[in-house]
Amino acid sequence: MPRKAPTDVNEHRITLGDYERNTLKEYIEKSLSPSNKIENQLAKQAPLILIAGGVGVAAYSLWRWVGLGSIIDRIKDTVDDVVQSGKDAATFAQTGDITQTQVGGKIYQDLIKSKQDFDNKYAAKMAELELIKNNPANSANVRSQAEQDIQSLKSSKIKWLKKWNKAMARIQP
Secondary structure (H helix, E strand, C coil), X not given: CCCCCCCCCCCCCCCCCHHHHHHHHHHHHHHHCHHHCHHHHHHXXXXXXXXXXXXXXXHHHHHHHHCHHHHHHHHHHHHHHHHHHHHHHHHHHHHCCHHHCHHHHHHHHHHHHHHXXXXXXXXXXXXXXXXXXXXXXXXXXXXXXXXXXXXXXXXXXXXXXXHHHHHHHHHCC
């Protein structure tokens, strides 16, 4: 819609006295003076900017040289482990079976592997000692020592199996 033409015009004026004019004149002269130009302000601040940049470069170089990136990775891994532990606790609370959790499952697998490793090493050592004991070419002292080592190894196996069974009882429901 078109606007109606004004019927009268009002003019507003601000009249400044000598004091106001002098004050404004000083302010304008100050702001236009060469010392306030942007180039001069930057020139005054340049050393601070360069120092800040140098400190930044030095800090980054030190960070890379010391290898703090690997520390950050370790922190992330630790946080992931804590989160996984929380998930494992929730799984254990729901199922009641710790071997169903990631940490418990890993412990369980490590225990099974350690038992297999122990059994393999035990069998190899027993076979070696039996060969020494049953070889007639060996002296009586050597065969007697082999017999003592066999007995010692058997008692060590019993002790180890008790510890292993105790560990298994802790993680199995």
